[in-house]
Amino acid sequence: MEKNDNKALDNDYRDLIPRNGFLFKFIKKDNDFIHTFVEGDFITKSIMPTAMVIGKKLSDFLPMKQALIKQRFYEIAWDGETVNYEGKVGDIHYVASLNPLMVNGKVTEVIGTAIDITDKKRNENKLLELEKLAVVGELAAGIAHEIRNPLTSIIGFTQIISERVDDASIHDYLGIMMRELDRINSIVNEFMFIAKPDETMKASKYNINSLIADVNKFMEPQSNLKGIRINFDSQSEQITAVCDQNLMKQVLINLIQNSIEATEENGEEIKISLGQASDDKFFIHITDKGNGMTSDRLKRLFEPFYTTKEKGTGLGLMICRRIIELHQGTIEFKSDVGTGTEVTIILPVKIAST
Numbered sequence: 001m002e003k004n005d006n007k008a009l010d011n012d013y014r015d016l017i018p019r020n021g022f023l024f025k026f027i028k029k030d031n032d033f034i035h036t037f038v039e040g041d042f043i044t045k046s047i048m049p050t051a052m053v054i055g056k057k058l059s060d061f062l063p064m065k066q067a068l069i070k071q072r073f074y075e076i077a078w079d080g081e082t083v084n085y086e087g088k089v090g091d092i093h094y095v096a097s098l099n100p101l102m103v104n105g106k107v108t109e110v111i112g113t114a115i116d117i118t119d120k121k122r123n124e125n126k127l128l129e130l131e132k133l134a135v136v137g138e139l140a141a142g143i144a145h146e147i148r149n150p151l152t153s154i155i156g157f158t159q160i161i162s163e164r165v166d167d168a169s170i171h172d173y174l175g176i177m178m179r180e181l182d183r184i185n186s187i188v189n190e191f192m193f194i195a196k197p198d199e200t201m202k203a204s205k206y207n208i209n210s211l212i213a214d215v216n217k218f219m220e221p222q223s224n225l226k227g228i229r230i231n232f233d234s235q236s237e238q239i240t241a242v243c244d245q246n247l248m249k250q251v252l253i254n255l256i257q258n259s260i261e262a263t264e265e266n267g268e269e270i271k272i273s274l275g276q277a278s279d280d281k282f283f284i285h286i287t288d289k290g291n292g293m294t295s296d297r298l299k300r301l302f303e304p305f306y307t308t309k310e311k312g313t314g315l316g317l318m319i320c321r322r323i324i325e326l327h328q329g330t331i332e333f334k335s336d337v338g339t340g341t342e343v344t345i346i347l348p349v350k351i352a353s354t
Contacts, residue, residue: 021094021115024053026074027108032057033074036109062089073098077110087114093121144188151188155181201244201326203351208239208282212274215252222257227266230256235275239282241349247323254316255286255343262290262341277346284347289340298335328352 022040026033038053052060058067058074070087077083077098084097096114100107158181162174216230223230259270273285293301302318324331329347 021113024112024114025109026112027110028078033071033078040114074110077112078107080107086117091118092116093118147184147188151181151184155185201247203242203244203327205240206243206245206248208241208243208274208284209234209236211243211245211248212252212272212284215249215256216272218249219253219256219260223260223270226260226263227268228260228263229269230272231269232272233274235273236282239274239276239349241282241347242351243327243347244323247326251320251323251345252284252286254320258316259286259288259290259341262292263288264291280349281346282349284345286343286345287340292337292339292341293333293335294337298333301333 022038024035025037026035035053035056038050058070062070073083073085077100080100080102082097082099084095086093086095094114095117096112098110098112101109101111158174158177162171165171212232216232219230256270263270268289271287275283277283302321321331324345327347328351329345332344333341335341
């Protein structure tokens with residue numbers, strides 16, 4: 001009779017399972033919290049099998065740090081208080097509520113409900129990114145304007161001096177100055193792009209196969225210095241798309257440069273693949289066998305001013321993404337430490353009018 005009663009209770013609990021969420025129960029036994037029930041498509045499809053949870057302690061299926069945090073919430077609930085908290089398992093975010101069930105003034109079990117809020121979190125992060133970009137854009141426009149005028153004068157005077165001086169040693173110094181001034185100018189141009197990206201875009205039909213081949217030739221001297229081969233494999237004879245060829249070349253040069261810098265061993269290969277993703281879209285894959293990146297670093301790749309390079313500005317990848325987004329495409333990174341990195345760019349053959 002008791003088993004039938006439990007089944008009836010479990011059926012009642014199933015009616016409480018929230019849409020896009022899951023329901024669970026636990027009791028306290030020998031100073032540990034043991035899960036006695038868990039059900040919901042969200043947990044079985046997105047997180048873990050129920051067999052990993054039922055009859056288990058928190059530490060049996062969660063990393064110790066997460067288990068200890070949730071243990072505190074469970075303790076509060078077992079003391080008779082309702083607890084609400086946010087949790088995360090893998091890439092899944094959820095909000096949970098723990099509700100103690102009391103009999104004769106004593107908690108006999110706790111019923112928990114959880115709802116998936118991953119999409120909400122993503123939207124919040126996107127809004128935060130947009131706010132950051134707005135601030136960076138305003139900052140960039142101000143800095144670029146203040147630097148460009150005196151920089152133009154300094155570059156001009158340096159060129160005049162270089163033409164009028166015969167001393168070879170001074171020419172060497174002036175050469176170094178010009179290279180550094182060019183670097184400053186390129187940073188100013190990056191700031192200008194962040195401030196007004198739409199104004200710099202000039203799209204027209206272009207052969208993507210030829211564009212990538214041109215970038216390969218440009219990057220070959222750098223890759224040859226490290227004994228690295230750049231292998232371009234086109235799965236289509238010709239892909240013609242509407243794009244700004246100069247901006248797209250900037251993206252590819254930046255990404256290939258990163259791959260070269262991340263690859264230390266001679267004889268390694270950087271692979272570039274081009275092909276049709278669908279009737280109206282194409283893809284570009286760039287794969288290396290370099291140092292790779294941690295998951296924490298992957299999450300911060302597109303943050304403005306975030307860089308691990310000694311002379312980096314932390315704007316390169318952010319600008320790459322802005323260029324791809326202007327072309328109504330997407331860019332994604334996959335990476336493992338010691339294994340390498342794969343970049344996937346998907347772009348439309350024709351940019352939709354806005």
